[in-house]
Amino acid sequence: MARNTWHWDPEQGKLVEGPGPRRSDGSGDGWRFSDRLYSGSPFKGMDGTIIDSKKKHRDYMKRHNLATVDDFSGEWERAKKRREDVYTGRHDKRQRREAIARALEKLHGG
Secondary structure, eight states: OOOOOEEEETTTTEEEESOOOOOTTOTTOHHHHHHHHHHHSOEEOTTSOEEOSHHHHHHHHHHTTOOOGGGGTTHHHHHHHHHHHHHHTOSOHHHHHHHHHHHHHHHTTO
16 A cells, blocks of 8 residues: 655645645755665665665564664663673572572482
């Protein structure tokens, strides 16, 4: 299902299909710019697919079960906190030691 773009045309006093005219200050032009990044320098996927639009890139990534780094926003910060907790001893060592002791007892038939 194709989605159409509409904009308000004040001269006609109604919605008109298609992108609106470019603003002189460039605001509201982000969607055009992001797709221009792809069309200005298309690249080839590992399966030979030419990727020249954001939609093609998104579909390619989904089809091949791939992810970009922005799919993991916040993950780097959470991992850093977990590392700091381990290095500074703030993680729960007692529970870990008890779990290891139970596993060893089970292993040795105790």
